[in-house]
Amino acid sequence: MKLTINRNYLNDAIQQVSKAVSSRPAMPILGGIKIDVTHQVIVLTASDTDISIQSFIPIEQDQMIVATIHEPGNIILPAKVFVEMIKKLPADQVSIEVEDHFRTTIRSGSTEIQMVGFDPEEFPLLPAIDQNEIIQIPGDLLKTMIRQTIFSASTSEQTPVLTGVLWNLKDNVLKFVSTDRHRLASRTAAITAPDQYQFNHIVIAAKTLSELSRLIPDQNTMIDIVVAENQVLFKVDNILFYTRILDGTYPDTSKIIPQTYETEMVIDTKSLLEAIDRAYLMSREEKTNIVRFMTIDEHTVEISSSSTELGKVTEQQKVQSYKGEPLKIAFNSKYMIDVLKVVDSEQIFIGFSGTMRPIIIKPLDHDYNTYIILPYRTVN
Amino acid sequence: MKLTINRNYLNDAIQQVSKAVSSRPAMPILGGIKIDVTHQVIVLTASDTDISIQSFIPIEQDQMIVATIHEPGNIILPAKVFVEMIKKLPADQVSIEVEDHFRTTIRSGSTEIQMVGFDPEEFPLLPAIDQNEIIQIPGDLLKTMIRQTIFSASTSEQTPVLTGVLWNLKDNVLKFVSTDRHRLASRTAAITAPDQYQFNHIVIAAKTLSELSRLIPDQNTMIDIVVAENQVLFKVDNILFYTRILDGTYPDTSKIIPQTYETEMVIDTKSLLEAIDRAYLMSREEKTNIVRFMTIDEHTVEISSSSTELGKVTEQQKVQSYKGEPLKIAFNSKYMIDVLKVVDSEQIFIGFSGTMRPIIIKPLDHDYNTYIILPYRTVN
Structure with missing residues (x-):
């Protein structure tokens, strides 16, 4: 040579x-x-x-x-x-x-x-992949889908399948779901796929998707994806990226999302992010990251957190619209921050079904994302 | 309040x-x-x-x-x-x-x-400092003096005084010296000081100087310095910065610098830095960072390093001027890189006095800096 x-x-x-x-x-x-x-x-x-x-x-x-x-x-x-x-x-x-x-x-x-x-x-042989069924997705859309879901995947190797993101394809809609059992993120997108082609239960490691994301250029590149028996192949410009499909049964998360809410509200994403972020600063001193979220009146919620050693922070947060029962709930501030950071809408919908039921967060102007956070059981 | x-x-x-x-x-x-x-x-x-x-x-x-x-x-x-x-x-x-x-x-x-x-x-009382004798130095000059010396200070707490930079003032010339016994860096500068005012053997921790440096704004600020019995006070704009003077006797380094050289040469700083940096990549695999430096003819030196596991890199480096005996010497590439990174001259003078004698590096266009690296004893 x-x-x-x-x-x-x-x-x-x-x-x-x-x-x-x-x-x-x-x-x-x-x-x-x-x-x-x-x-x-x-x-x-x-x-x-x-x-x-x-x-x-x-x-x-x-x-x-x-x-x-x-x-x-x-x-x-x-x-x-x-x-x-x-x-x-x-x-x-x-x-x-x-x-x-x-x-x-x-x-x-x-x-x-x-x-x-x-x-x-x-050198190990690369998997032989039959290129019959190719789906296509714009690079920046794939990057967004990855960014909006990987943070919810588990980081614990105890249940390896939960360290991945679940992929489903049906009727030309690609759906990503990730959950670590305390929270869930999902994202759907309409894509180009062969007629009638579908798959489900393809799970790809979140850290692999993060690596893949870094290889995708910012300018609009079309990405070809081929799903084989235990491998997925991505073609990005002059690069072929092969990844193993994770073993294991991914839990059925379809029934977690409530259909009706006891309390629902619309809040400005950025100002809620900043308020929760300040509450997080205090809450993380207690390791639990717990913040309390309480309706005051139909225009205001109060967000608070405290540290036995350092003190307490209390935030008054304006609500754009509000419907339903008064509410007092507690959750992990870090989980909420992770969601608010990737939401691409100026306003979000939050739905509550009771202090111990899942909290649902959705962008206001489209239906592609659903985020779920499980609340904390607290004494007061 | x-x-x-x-x-x-x-x-x-x-x-x-x-x-x-x-x-x-x-x-x-x-x-x-x-x-x-x-x-x-x-x-x-x-x-x-x-x-x-x-x-x-x-x-x-x-x-x-x-x-x-x-x-x-x-x-x-x-x-x-x-x-x-x-x-x-x-x-x-x-x-x-x-x-x-x-x-x-x-x-x-x-x-x-x-x-x-x-x-x-x-709260602890701050040291009372008599402000009679104030020396003044432009902030960017002080930052340069710190940057050009702290890297040579020892990081080992075995001899605490060597983790500092030695300050001397005489005839309105401020001098910084640092050494970890394997290398030395020194820098002098003419500054504003009261008549006849002098001090010697003031040692300030390198990491303290690094913190101080970060507080000094980039635009030209005059810095007041007051040296007291066991403290030094720096006044930077609206900030007072107090530091303890390190205890211990700093070694006398004045006699290390040879007066004559067996071999001397002038080399382009940037191209030497790049060549040594490539040799370093290979040498660091051996932990020792050793590179070999050898004269080939009056226009060329060869720089090489090897790793038993990975291989060998050999560099031909042009010399601007050359005088004296042929030379074959070995030294720590990291030490040379540290010097070449802070030298502010396009060309440097290097003087050698034998394979086991200190290597002297100086900028070509001024006399404010002297750097010394002790060579390695090698078998071949």
């Missing part, structure tokens, strides 16, 4: 795949990046077995020569050092040459690096 | 003094901020006994009313919660009222906070 390549193209591809490099690899090769060079394309691959990322570098782009292939071939290079070194090389061009016994020489300007790589044949 | 105050002024002063609040206070009051209110001025004070910071808020500034004093008095409020809460209050004005038993109410917009403060009489 021998080639000369534009350093920026190589560096971008390395940064993309490096997110799948194992930081503590079970086998040395999983701490490496595989490079496959043909006369048509250069492919970089990294995998920690949960996720695998491939980045494709064209030989030529926009009539500019990106790489010159002197001899096709492949190699695995240890990502440690390599990832940072390529970024810091002095010249615009980098040459990589593999000789006997995987000995590799990288040259750029007056810098020469010698490394010993690994046998590329030992 | 009762007052109403502009939130921004109060917040700025809190942020300034909060750097001196003990994070794990030996006594609860040291985890607090003392507020003294008179009809003339509001003074905030925090102290962790090593450093103490006072910030003075005027009652009126630029014909704007900053605060309205209803009743003078004082209180200590726990910094935890208070520091962040004031930043997040909803309105431009904040009122603070202290009642019986140090019970304090803070109000802003529709937010009300109740805290129990501490007896202000229990």
Whole structure:
């Protein structure tokens, strides 16, 4: 294997795949990046077995020569050092040459690096995925769906399936649900999918979706998604992102949402966020993060929290509209902050069905999101 | 005590003094901020006994009313919660009222906070400092002097005096020296001082200087410095910053610097920094950070480092001028990077007196800085 390549193209591809490099690899090769060079394309691959990322570098782009292939071939290079070194090389061009016994020489300007790589044949095979059924979604929409749901996934490995986000597709509507048993977030979106195509019970790890999100560019990119038996493949521009589907049975959350409310109100999102955030500052000193939420009159609610050591904070919050019974309830301020931070509406609807029933939060101007927070049982 | 105050002024002063609040206070009051209110001025004070910071808020500034004093008095409020809460209050004005038993109410917009403060009489007294001898230095110069020396101070508490920077003043020249026994940094500057005034062997903790540096605004501020028996006082705008002088005898470093060199050269600072940085990436895998530095001919040096596990990097570095014997030496790449990052000259002079003698680095266009790195003894 021998080639000369534009350093920026190589560096971008390395940064993309490096997110799948194992930081503590079970086998040395999983701490490496595989490079496959043909006369048509250069492919970089990294995998920690949960996720695998491939980045494709064209030989030529926009009539500019990106790489010159002197001899096709492949190699695995240890990502440690390599990832940072390529970024810091002095010249615009980098040459990589593999000789006997995987000995590799990288040259750029007056810098020469010698490394010993690994046998590329030992790299794990990527899952074979049948590309018949492809769904398509704009990148910024997928990023929003991820941002509006991952925070509610569990961080405890005790119930691994709850560390993921549940995906369902039916009638061209994609739905994400996440819950850690104390709260729930859901988001739906109309997308492009083949006729009659549907799936349910696909669960993808929240931290994987967070990594995927970082790979999606801000400008509008169409993303192809293929769901296979135990893998999901995402195609983002020149990148293929493979992830494992989490095992386990995701709980049925469809019956949690009440159909009627005892008390309902509309509140300005930003000012409620700021008020709860101040209450949180005091409540977190007690570790529980509990705030109390109480109706005062039909225009006002009071939000308060206290710390035995430090004192008490009390907030008067204006309500845009209010209907139903007077209310006194307590909940985790951090859970409410997490919701209010991702809501993209200026005003929110909050529905209560009693002090021990789920609190429902929805944006006022659309129906795509539903958030649920379970209240705390408190003494007073 | 009762007052109403502009939130921004109060917040700025809190942020300034909060750097001196003990994070794990030996006594609860040291985890607090003392507020003294008179009809003339509001003074905030925090102290962790090593450093103490006072910030003075005027009652009126630029014909704007900053605060309205209803009743003078004082209180200590726990910094935890208070520091962040004031930043997040909803309105431009904040009122603070202290009642019986140090019970304090803070109000802003529709937010009300109740805290129990501490007896202000229990706060440690600040050192009484005789203000007879004042030296003056521009803030940006002091920041530069700190930045160019603190990195060489020791981080080990085994010899506490070496965790500080040594200050000397003689003939209106202020000199900073720091060393951790493996390297040394020094910086001199001509400053304004009273006639014949001099001091030596004042040692101030590097981490204190780093805190001080952050309090100095970027625009040109004149800083007054008063050196007392075991304290140094800095006056930065409306802030007084007190620090303890470190105990112990600072080693005499004056005789380390060789007067003649076997080999000397001039190198471009930035390209040397980049070359050593690449060598560092490989060397740090071996924990030692060792790089080898070798003259090739009168225009070129070779910089190399290797990791038994990962490989080797070799750099050819152009030399601007070169005089003396051929050279092969090894040193800690991190130490050299630290120096090259703070040098403010485009080219540097490096002088060598043999493979086991100190390496001297100086900026080419002035004489204010001297840096020393001790080489490594290596086998080959």
